[in-house]
Amino acid sequence: MNTVIGKKLKVATTSLAGCFGCHMSLLDIDERLFDLIELIEFDRSPLTDIKELGSCDIGIIEGGLCNAENVHVLREFRRQCKILIAIGACAINGGLPAQRNQLSLALILQEVYHTSVGLANGLIPNDPELPLPLAKVRALHEVVNIDYFIPGCPPSADTIWKALNDILGGREPELGHGLIQYD
Amino acid sequence: MTATPDPVAAAVAAAVEHYRGDPNYILQMLREIQEACDWITPEAIDGLQRALLLPRTKIEGVAGFYAHLYTRPHGRYRVLFSDNITDRMLGNLELLEYMCKQLWVERGKTSEEGLVSIDTASCTGMCDQGPALLVNNYAITHVTRQRVDEMCELIRNKVALADWPGEYFRVEDNVRRKDILLGSDCAPGAALRAALPRGPEALLQEIKASKLRGRGGAGFATGLKWEACRNAEGRAHYVVCNADEGEPGTFKDRVLLASYADLVFEGMTLCAFVIGAGRGMLYLRGEYRHLLDRLNAVLERRRRDHLLGANILGRPGFDFDIEIHLGAGAYICGEESALIESLEGKRGTPRNRPPFPVTHGYLDQPTVVNNVETFAASCLVAQGGGARYAGIGTAESTGTKILSVSGDCARPGLYEYAYGVSVGEVLAACGASEVQAVQVSGPSGVCLAAAEFGRRIAFEDVPTAGALMVFDHSRDMFEVARNFVHFFAHESCGFCTPCRVGTSLLRNLMDKLRNGHGSPYDFAEIERLNGILQSMSHCGLGHTACNPVLDTIAKFRPAYERRLQQKEFVPAFDLDWALEPARQMTGRDDAGAHFDTAPGEER
Amino acid sequence: MSGRFTIDGKIVAFTEGQTIIQAALAAGVYIPHLCYHPEFKPHGSCKLCTVKVDGRHTASCTMLAQADMVVESNTPALNDERRTLTQMLFVEGNHFCPSCEKSGDCKLQATAYELGMMSAHYDHFFPKRPVDASHPDVLLDFNRCILCSLCVRASRDVDRKNAFALCGRGIHTHLIVNAKSGRLADTDVTLQDKAVHVCPVGVFLRKDKGFNVPIGRRVFDLKPISAYVDASAAIEKE
Numbered sequence A: 001m002n003t004v005i006g007k008k009l010k011v012a013t014t015s016l017a018g019c020f021g022c023h024m025s026l027l028d029i030d031e032r033l034f035d036l037i038e039l040i041e042f043d044r045s046p047l048t049d050i051k052e053l054g055s056c057d058i059g060i061i062e063g064g065l066c067n068a069e070n071v072h073v074l075r076e077f078r079r080q081c082k083i084l085i086a087i088g089a090c091a092i093n094g095g096l097p098a099q100r101n102q103l104s105l106a107l108i109l110q111e112v113y114h115t116s117v118g119l120a121n122g123l124i125p126n127d128p129e130l131p132l133p134l135a136k137v138r139a140l141h142e143v144v145n146i147d148y149f150i151p152g153c154p155p156s157a158d159t160i161w162k163a164l165n166d167i168l169g170g171r172e173p174e175l176g177h178g179l180i181q182y183d
Numbered sequence B: 001m002t003a004t005p006d007p008v009a010a011a012v013a014a015a016v017e018h019y020r021g022d023p024n025y026i027l028q029m030l031r032e033i034q035e036a037c038d039w040i041t042p043e044a045i046d047g048l049q050r051a052l053l054l055p056r057t058k059i060e061g062v063a064g065f066y067a068h069l070y071t072r073p074h075g076r077y078r079v080l081f082s083d084n085i086t087d088r089m090l091g092n093l094e095l096l097e098y099m100c101k102q103l104w105v106e107r108g109k110t111s112e113e114g115l116v117s118i119d120t121a122s123c124t125g126m127c128d129q130g131p132a133l134l135v136n137n138y139a140i141t142h143v144t145r146q147r148v149d150e151m152c153e154l155i156r157n158k159v160a161l162a163d164w165p166g167e168y169f170r171v172e173d174n175v176r177r178k179d180i181l182l183g184s185d186c187a188p189g190a191a192l193r194a195a196l197p198r199g200p201e202a203l204l205q206e207i208k209a210s211k212l213r214g215r216g217g218a219g220f221a222t223g224l225k226w227e228a229c230r231n232a233e234g235r236a237h238y239v240v241c242n243a244d245e246g247e248p249g250t251f252k253d254r255v256l257l258a259s260y261a262d263l264v265f266e267g268m269t270l271c272a273f274v275i276g277a278g279r280g281m282l283y284l285r286g287e288y289r290h291l292l293d294r295l296n297a298v299l300e301r302r303r304r305d306h307l308l309g310a311n312i313l314g315r316p317g318f319d320f321d322i323e324i325h326l327g328a329g330a331y332i333c334g335e336e337s338a339l340i341e342s343l344e345g346k347r348g349t350p351r352n353r354p355p356f357p358v359t360h361g362y363l364d365q366p367t368v369v370n371n372v373e374t375f376a377a378s379c380l381v382a383q384g385g386g387a388r389y390a391g392i393g394t395a396e397s398t399g400t401k402i403l404s405v406s407g408d409c410a411r412p413g414l415y416e417y418a419y420g421v422s423v424g425e426v427l428a429a430c431g432a433s434e435v436q437a438v439q440v441s442g443p444s445g446v447c448l449a450a451a452e453f454g455r456r457i458a459f460e461d462v463p464t465a466g467a468l469m470v471f472d473h474s475r476d477m478f479e480v481a482r483n484f485v486h487f488f489a490h491e492s493c494g495f496c497t498p499c500r501v502g503t504s505l506l507r508n509l510m511d512k513l514r515n516g517h518g519s520p521y522d523f524a525e526i527e528r529l530n531g532i533l534q535s536m537s538h539c540g541l542g543h544t545a546c547n548p549v550l551d552t553i554a555k556f557r558p559a560y561e562r563r564l565q566q567k568e569f570v571p572a573f574d575l576d577w578a579l580e581p582a583r584q585m586t587g588r589d590d591a592g593a594h595f596d597t598a599p600g601e602e603r
Numbered sequence C: 001m002s003g004r005f006t007i008d009g010k011i012v013a014f015t016e017g018q019t020i021i022q023a024a025l026a027a028g029v030y031i032p033h034l035c036y037h038p039e040f041k042p043h044g045s046c047k048l049c050t051v052k053v054d055g056r057h058t059a060s061c062t063m064l065a066q067a068d069m070v071v072e073s074n075t076p077a078l079n080d081e082r083r084t085l086t087q088m089l090f091v092e093g094n095h096f097c098p099s100c101e102k103s104g105d106c107k108l109q110a111t112a113y114e115l116g117m118m119s120a121h122y123d124h125f126f127p128k129r130p131v132d133a134s135h136p137d138v139l140l141d142f143n144r145c146i147l148c149s150l151c152v153r154a155s156r157d158v159d160r161k162n163a164f165a166l167c168g169r170g171i172h173t174h175l176i177v178n179a180k181s182g183r184l185a186d187t188d189v190t191l192q193d194k195a196v197h198v199c200p201v202g203v204f205l206r207k208d209k210g211f212n213v214p215i216g217r218r219v220f221d222l223k224p225i226s227a228y229v230d231a232s233a234a235i236e237k238e
């Protein structure tokens, strides 16, 4: 990777309404992780267990926005990170969870907690500890400004590697055939 | 055995018979069926399908295109408030809300007993006598709270529209300034009598010498158009008069048709004489339904007077007649190729051009499409000669132009001036003061600020199809532009990607700014969209859809800056409101059930 | 009449009556397109094929080639505009490629790849477009319809059934089928119809063969769309 030698870049990652597939794919870059780790150090991330987000150079976010908690984390990332990258289909267009947008939230909650079999006429959980669901699942760029996108479900390790390379090198990511995939 | 009378079947049979079962008239049939049955029922479509041997997809596709045709019940009384900016300035939305309350109906929905629906419509061409509305396509002007009360009473009592007080439907001409056209004493037949003895070629030369240019907006030379059509080969040639007059703020064609119809029909007949047409069609916007019977009566009289029909004025072989087609709520049908599609009973989407209508128009035959005013003006040329006409106005814009003036002025109405008149002169004449801006030629035209009021109405300076809307200093020019952007989004025909999606994106951005969620990001987006609409769109609607925004940004920037309340990007939607359904379902209202959306919080 | 013109500096020959895109594709010059299909009368609605002819934007699928035209196509500015159009198409419908059977065989997706579309950029409209699963052999998923009218043209001009049409207007434009019930099962559409096979995206799905060819070995996995002279034929073979 050709980036400015010197201080390691601080990178934070998180998964919102996602499946951790993108994180798995990130780990899939295998031995190239060693190259990467020469250039960056991880801040808050499922990979590090650091819980508090500090000021970072890059934030990488997997998953879309399903609930209030997702939005809080996203905004915190936007505040702390110079560059924000949305990774994967869910972060980019809501993905699978967004298919619930065809139905009204009220209908879904009713169906899940009231009418469906198995739940003995349960109540819709209203514990203040729980984040409330949003009326619609949203893509990240609909709520904060996103600097870069890495599409895929999940993006392959090669795709992530190429995109990060370009971004760290200060270039607009150019994936090309085989690497740019939405599925 | 007597079958139970089925009103739908009867209406279908009547419509099919009226148009001799010709599937090209499907739009006219649908319109008449709706007039009889309040909406186009699935059974009506069955009937048409059987009678015309058309696929159902075709009939439904056409019915679904026009805003004022309904394939679902919309009530016995269908009320549409005109929603041009001039109606807004006169409080149309308050009146609409009020009416909804009185009749217990939600805007856009049909009342439970199927009695009434209330909604808005694009400008109905009554800007000088607004706020205006349509009930079952008939115009009612000067709507007040009292009139709404009375209408509600009539609707509740199910009084037939024909029995409503006649004064509701009075539409004024408001001719404020006449020049050669509105002041013409040309008797029916006079122009034809002047032209016929000299022959079609001589008349064409006069039209060319007059340097008459189209009054519908684009300003194409009328003589060249007629000549190209005359020279084009075809089975038949057609004359089409464009009376779709959909550009918000324009209503001069309505007055020409109400009080100068002979001039218009005579101009069409002159054109037929030049190009050798046997059939003419006048495409009248559906909002002018109130003119239909009167116009048909004029046509009937002209037939009796041998000004239409076979051997016009005794000239053997000069056979020409005119029929009227009504539109049904589609601004795009003013675009000439979309208009022709609509005449052919299709969805009104603009064709791929070339070829142009002069060679491949109605039924793919050579066709002249001209504006109402263009045809009327051609009578003056035929009567007084081309040279005389060319002496009026400016070098590149000969003759006169009728302006439809509305908005903040003491005397809205029609003003006819020789080309070259300054905007300031018109403003003075109509009694406008404290003027902040003037929108010339409607939303697709240009917005002028005070410093530009010295500019002249002419193709070489400020061209116009006729609208002139005046805004005084109390008006918010951002809201003016937002109204226009909503208009374009509503009227986009949906054929091409950039305009179909782009006009909606633009509308959403303007609404975002209105809601206080605007940031410099959104400004950049508006500029990008403008580029796409201008370069990629299929027709003039898309090309001009950004004009009102660009003009007002350039000239009234403070109106936008007030809206750019955010420095950083914020969502278009209200985040806190996005939790409302969940709050309602859980009954929660604690701090965690809300977003803190104080400005500056987000990035 | 025939002749030559240049496209991005390359000389292209054409014969009388050929459009710019026909001549270009025949000469191996790719111009992005979605509503164009070599077997049908051009429609000119998606605007992806927009090029600049002598400096002016025009749709290359409807514009006849003329001698000595100077055509620009593969320029950063035009590709930027085209990418915006694909983004518009993505937000207008509901395109969830990971769960779409057409993924890999889809011209919209492949064109977006070609143009380097990394996200849909705009806010998603998330329209409500229920699927029609009534037909025994064919599923209609309207969520992905880009209103190119190819199925309309195929059913009208080849199958002679008029089974499909566009209805509504503006952003509410949508596809309808030829049945009072509105259901595909109540039409005379069969698997043999051309209309069932021309869709450039994933609206028409054969019920029995969704994943016969695995992801990764599909038409545009093998080669980018720009490498196909006739991408329509390639996906219709599938």
Ligand SMILES: Cc1cc2nc3c(=O)[nH]c(=O)nc-3n(C[C@H](O)[C@H](O)[C@H](O)COP(=O)(O)O)c2cc1C
Residues within 6 Å of the ligand: B213, B214, B215, B216, B217, B218, B219, B220, B242, B243, B244, B245, B246, B247, B331, B332, B333, B334, B335, B336, B337, B369, B370, B371, B372, B374, B375, B539, B540, B541
């Ligand atoms: C979106 C759009 C709407 C139009 N609406 C009208 C109209 O309502 N009346 C009209 O005369 N011309 C309208 N035009 C212009 C016509 O396409 C055509 O140029 C005109 O009817 C020609 O007549 P003229 O040469 O007499 O002006 C419109 C054009 C566009 C692009």
Ligand code: SF4
Residues within 6 Å of the ligand: B332, B349, B350, B491, B492, B493, B494, B495, B496, B497, B499, B500, B537, B538, B539, B540, B541, B542, B543
């Ligand atoms: S620009 Fe708009 S109105 Fe014109 S064809 Fe395209 S969608 Fe229709």
Ligand code: SF4
Residues within 6 Å of the ligand: A182, C094, C095, C096, C097, C100, C101, C102, C103, C104, C106, C107, C108, C109, C144, C201, C202, C203
């Ligand atoms: S139709 Fe194409 S673009 Fe749309 S979801 Fe399917 S594969 Fe993706």
Ligand code: SF4
Residues within 6 Å of the ligand: C144, C145, C146, C147, C148, C149, C150, C151, C152, C175, C198, C199, C200, C201, C203, C204
């Ligand atoms: S279903 Fe497919 S072929 Fe038909 S209009 Fe939609 S995108 Fe085009």
Ligand code: FES
Residues within 6 Å of the ligand: C032, C033, C034, C035, C036, C043, C044, C045, C046, C047, C048, C049, C050, C059, C060, C061, C062
């Ligand atoms: S391919 Fe030319 S407009 Fe669609």
